[in-house]
Amino acid sequence: MIDFIRQSVLPFYGIPSADTSVSPLGNGHINDTFLVRWSQGELVLQKLNTQVFKTPNALVENADKIAQYLLNKKTRGAYSLSVVEPIRTQDGKLAVDLGEQGFWRAINYLPHSHSIDVVSTEDEAFAAAKAFGHFSSALSSLDATELADVIAQFHHLPGRIEQLQEAVAKDAKARVSTCREWVDFALSQQSLLKELNEISLKLPLRTCHNDTKINNMLFDKRDMSSLAIIDLDTCMKGHLMYDFGDMVRTFCSPEEEDSRALENVRVRESVFAAICRGYLSELGDVLSREERASLWLGARVICLMIGVRFLTDHLNGDVYFHIHHENHNLERAANQFTLYKSLLDQEKSLTSYLNVSG
Structure with a gap:
């Protein structure tokens, strides 16, 4: 190569x-x-x-x-x-x-750039969330319909659930029996579809990054200040709740997304709070009331949906995401579903940081 x-x-x-x-x-x-x-x-x-x-x-x-x-x-x-x-x-x-x-x-x-794969401190979470918020705020005046859809229905939970159901039905690699527990769990969460249907029509289309992982924000290694938002591949029109959700998904756990130490996978409340402070400090005056109310839904949908995508790819024979060893996508799926469960367990305390009524 x-x-x-x-x-x-x-x-x-x-x-x-x-x-x-x-x-x-x-x-x-x-x-x-x-x-x-x-x-x-x-x-x-x-x-x-x-x-x-x-x-x-x-x-x-x-x-x-x-x-x-x-x-x-x-x-x-x-x-x-x-x-x-x-x-x-x-x-x-x-x-x-x-x-x-x-x-x-x-x-x-970009010289002096530095990326991280796991958030270690609240300050890192705040800085990255503020940078992603600044990026979206700057683009709020760009007509999102001017951008092409590079992946149709990218953040579309109903479609992702359907793809999982098709993968289960085909069972192309005879893997369903080895992960039935996670398949059943994923398919049991379809109440989110109703919530999505009720709120989506109320949300404006924005220019979204659509992949706000922690390692898509570069720090300046000289002083660890925010340097740049990178990986614009999936930038297209969409709803900002998904950008918020992907920050929650990739910032909040103390473990990487493919860690098998599921006992350590959880949403750190202090990191979630830092995300909210950083993101809303840049977008608080941009978001509509409906958009702010959608952020909690976005966090849940993204964690569940990425788990569904990893699980679907595992069942299909690992044709989408690069893997480095056998069952890598299944491990990623289990990790994301565990993080999703942690979100649900802490709903009352976490939603307080979004100040939806403010």
Whole structure:
């Protein structure tokens, strides 16, 4: 792969193959990401997973539109974070489409950047939530309908439940019997569908990040201040309750999302409170009353839905998420369902931080 990148991809960007360093970067589930360094610069190069992103041109066009919008805001002092922006090829294109050899795009590398996979302190949670809130607040004036849907019905719990039911019915890898407990649990939570149906029509469409994991907010390692929001692949129109929910999902547990130490997987109340403070400090005046009321539902839906997606992929033979060992997606699913249970157990105390009536 490294030799292929040097010989077949980098020339499109005018980067010499000799004396150029190419190394894997990050631990994403979907795309293959590399850091490229040479004597005159550095950039991040990605091979997009076109099995997941079936319209990759729409993805890079969305990302460019958002980057240019934020850069414009930044020049006017209305956006304080660094902006991850596309690097065009020598002939001005946003990507390199090599057919079966991959769809490649480059973005600027931010020096001094640092990411974390598990939130250790309330201050980290507050800073990241505030940064995601700042990102969404800056984009609140962008017409969300201008963005293409890169994955149709991405955060659509009814559809995800249907996919799980289909996977159970097919049982393509004869795995249902080994995880029946989690299958039954997931399918027993469909009361959320009624809540979703009742509130969704009341919510405005916003430009959403749709993947607000803790490692998609970069810290500046020099002082651990917020540096940038990255991974704009799933930015499209949607409801902000899902961005809030994904922060809860990825910030609140003291364990990584594939940890098998389920006895330690729980929602840390102090971290949840820090998320609410940080996020609402930027969006409190932007959110409608209905949007604020939807945030608790978003937290529950995302935790359940990601568990359902991991479980479905496990039953289908691990065709969507990258795995590193047998039963990896099942372990991820069990982890997310355990976190979801913790949310339900603490509903009274956690919802108090959202101040829905305020």
